[in-house]
Amino acid sequence: MxxxxxxxxxxxxxxxxxxxxxxxxxxxxxxxxxxxxxxxxxxxxxxxxxxxxxxxxxxxxxxxxxxxxxxxxxxxxxxxxxxxxxxGPTLGEAVAALGPLPSGELAALGAALAEAIAAVHAAGLVHRDLKPSNIVVTRDGPMVIDFGIARTAAEESLTDSGEVVGSPGFIAPELLTGTGEPGPAVDVFALGALLAYAATGRPPFGTGPVHQVLYRTMHGPADLDGLAETLGARDGAAGWRELLGSCLSQEPGERPTVAEVLAACAAWTEGDPWWERxxxxxxxxxxxxxxxxxxxxxxxxxxxxxxxxxxxxxxxxxxxxxxxxxxxxxxxxxxxxxxxxxxxxxxxxxxxxxxxxxxxxxxxxxxxxxxxxxxxxxxxxxxxxxxxxxxxxxxxxxxxDAGASGTPGPYARGRALWTRDIGEALPMRYGEALYLRAGDGLTRLDPRTGVVAWSHPVDGDITDVVLGDELVHVLSNRLSFSTEIAALDAATGVAKWSADPMVNNPRRPLELRGAGPTVAVDGNRSALVVAEDVLCVVTYASYSTAWERRTNRESPWRAYGYDPRTGAALWFHQGARAEVAALRRTDDRIAVAARTVSATPATPAAPGGNDDGSGTDGPLTVLRAADGTLEREIPGGAAYPESYLGSRGVRHYATGGRLKAVDLATRRTRWTRDLSEGETDDTTITPTATAGLVHTATYDTTKALDADTGRTRWSRAGTGLPLVVAGGLVYGRGRAPEDAETAGRRPDWGLHARDAATGDLVWAAETGEASAVVVGAGGGAAGTGPGLVHVASGGVLTTYAAPELS
Missing domain, CATH: 3.30.200.20 (Phosphorylase Kinase; domain 1)
Known part of the structure; x- marks a missing residue:
């Protein structure tokens, strides 16, 4: 050697x-x-x-x-x-893996780092580059490393004029503007940023392009809004806000000394040191x-x-x-x-x-x-x-794997089994079958080969599809402005029955029959759910825009019950004057979440889909599935449409700029956390937990959160929506794993599959920018054979053998 x-x-x-x-x-x-x-x-x-x-x-x-x-x-x-x-892990790795620190653990970290900075200053130096990757968490505590840019005042003559030394998000404003000497207050600022990062899981001046981070640093103030979420709404959170806010002051003279930070942190320390747990x-x-x-x-x-x-x-x-x-x-x-x-x-x-x-x-x-x-x-x-x-x-x-470049660990490359042009259709899996839902028809394919089993054209636009073992129910708005249901044989595609609920339903009140144009009677939108013994169609008018709220304010939602096997009309129920935000069901109950006429909601998702209820302020109406009678109306319950009488378990929502875990039986929030910068608009969260974790995704970042606390367990950049969790893996769009030139680019190279528990890359396929991902069984008799991954991208559907965790 x-x-x-x-x-x-x-x-x-x-x-x-x-x-x-x-x-x-x-x-x-x-x-x-x-x-x-x-x-x-x-x-x-x-x-x-x-x-x-x-x-x-x-x-x-x-x-x-x-x-x-x-x-x-x-x-x-x-x-x-x-x-x-x-x-040991870096501080950044520890926070990413374990989530933000509670008050006592944060205080222990702060006391140790303050003592380290005091030792640096005692030697006549200023570190000037304190950041999470320069802190190593060891058996003996957090260690401040890398004095490669520490200097005494006498050595400043060796620094080029105009040079800025430090790391964006943790560098003091006076080093950016050149208006102050790089004294001990520089490291106090960085220490405040470090502790804010450890307390909230995000840098106090945000992320993104360097020039934006530096601008926010110079013009402030620091983002400390997440402190109460992590540290609790007690006096400690207020104390931390005051301490960190002063450390991050724009003026060096307004910051506390290192000794003052050390004293404050020492007073708040509780229990065993964080690094010994x-x-x-x-x-x-x-x-x-x-x-x-x-x-x-x-x-x-x-x-x-x-x-x-x-x-x-x-x-x-x-x-x-x-x-x-x-x-x-x-x-x-x-x-x-x-x-x-x-x-x-x-x-x-x-x-x-x-x-x-x-x-x-x-x-x-x-x-x-x-x-x-x-x-x-x-x-x-x-x-x-x-x-x-x-x-x-x-x-x-x-x-x-989360970074913009570098070489990942070993992973499998996806191998295409077959491809097929599908235009704007979206894939759907149910058991042994693969379906393509287009605006004007539904097609069933053999998932192993892509061969068409049958196709059902629609005279209008498909608005909802419910797949089943024996029957497939298709809801469509016809060109004549009426809504039609068709029940198809799942194996052959042959129609077993069809019905137009607005025109022919005998359960509808007599005064509503033939009352002018059908769109005025039942609105221009509809949704469908199928319980064990009832199929429910809900029709409603849109209230999404100001014009629609003015013109549709007298339009109530209406629910129609049918026998799913025969199409026989069972019951009718008329609801409030409101738009339907979500439609849910169990075997014996149907829940309708409404947006009121006065609400100003965001663009709604399909009521039969996985809407998080954002933008709703209306009630949640619970109907008995057997006869459509009103069982209960929950004021304001539309925000959490799964939480109705008889519901159990915990469900997770991304709504109102926050992630929430809600107990469905009580509708009480178990935990909540603010979304990080860049997450608010497009964040998706898995409704239920997998192995104690829930997963979130934005356009280019995927995270795993502890289902019990909401703390971040891992985070990966460069991979994001669409988010699918199946077989212990998290699927999402991603950048080329080995191409260093993809830094900062769109995650449109292909599809990544990561270990849901660790975030490690397991499998990747070059698919282009995926618009939909579906994971299912291999097909054939009882779905035997390896699992399959179906990816829609650029009007082409490609099917791969699904990866497996080793």
Missing amino acids: EKLGGYRLVALLGAGGMGRVHLARAASGRLVAVKTVHEHLAADQRFRERFRREAAAARSVAGPFTAAVLAADPEAVRPWLATEFCT EAVSGLIRRREEEVAALVANAPETTATVTATATTATATATEPADTRADEPADAVPAPRDATVPRLPAPTAPLVPGGGATVVSGGRGASRRRFLRWGGAALAGGAAVGTVAWLSSLTGRDGEDA
């Missing part, structure tokens, strides 16, 4: 504009991180002088929550610097096992192994404006990096002679690795300066 100053290089962790970062081993067997500088930069004497001064400055920092520089050689052909190595220590253990496997798999003859952990990879491409003086561990890994998914550590280590690792590609046990690595991982003095792998990117709270 290659050596530098007595350190044997084990594996390449990352590379960027300044140089490379290696995992290395000292003669004692201790693991260290070694930064090496590119030779072309080392040829610049001014750069070499700066490197010399910064290495000396960093060695003067000493504290229980700060990193330590072990050795450096600024005069070498390739200048290098060795630092202590630790294992099982949820966090579990993440740390996983990192330790990954490091053990990394070392055990490292070849003895080369130091150019590029490696990563299962859940943390180097992702971001090197930005175009990367400066030569940026620290090596704040830059991305090379684009051609190979990123294997490491095996579970199992192989033993051979002791003696510097603890040489047995070659052979097997892992090392965590217990043996810790004993071999000594204090580097387990000792009380174990601190580090390399945020485990993902910190090399300089990106916070973003995983490899």
